[in-house]
Amino acid sequence: MEEKLKVLDLFSGIGGFSYACEHLVGGFETVAFCEIDKFCQRVLRKNFPNTPIYKDVKELKNETNRFGRIDIVCGGFPCQPFSLASHNRKGTEDDRYLWGEMFEISKMVKADWIIGENVVGLQSMGLEQILLDLESEGYQSQVFNIPAPVEQIIKDKDYSLLPTPTAHLAQEGGYPADWNRNDCLTTRILALENLHLQTGKVKAEFIEEMMGYPKGWTQLDESD
């Protein structure tokens, strides 16, 4: 039997990378997750019951000897330092700037491949340093622009910018209908959902579908 490629899934969220690697593509095995949010940890535990979950990327460096060599480190490191949705982007000065941690861990596990995912704002802030870091360790880099499905749908419409709600927010009913950010009363997500479902709240199933997860992926019961 062909050996599976080992994946270390950092900033795992609700497991999008591992879902794609293990279930949509195949031939990959997630060795461990690292995710700080408790709701996301529960979603991961439900969908990947045999995969260990570590809590904080800042502490993971002390554990990497457990993994041995890893083929692929992936991670959507937090985007708030670069996101265009913020009026005050701090980049590397932001406490949530965690690319450095991801890079250190990747070096420690001698990853052949590193896959980073982030917002478009990274291109005007932060990307250059990341590419320099990678080059300094002999990695060749390639940047891809992958439009989110929602971008395609709203392309020609005049909807305002709002970060995609987290699965947690979605499970709680989403942003309130009058949620106000940067003087924008209508959120694009709400507007989009209103087009389709005629409701004022974002539903978890809607987010799951929009992001390509199977229905019920984030549905938890008390035992999860």
Ligand SMILES: C[S@@+](CC[C@H](N)C(=O)[O-])C[C@H]1O[C@@H](n2cnc3c(N)ncnc32)[C@H](O)[C@@H]1O
């Ligand atoms: C952009 S999301 C990643 C989404 C993910 N790719 C998915 O498929 O759901 C970033 C994630 O990093 C997590 N995070 C932030 N700081 C962290 C830390 N210090 N250690 C581990 N995870 C962290 C957040 O809770 C969030 O779920």
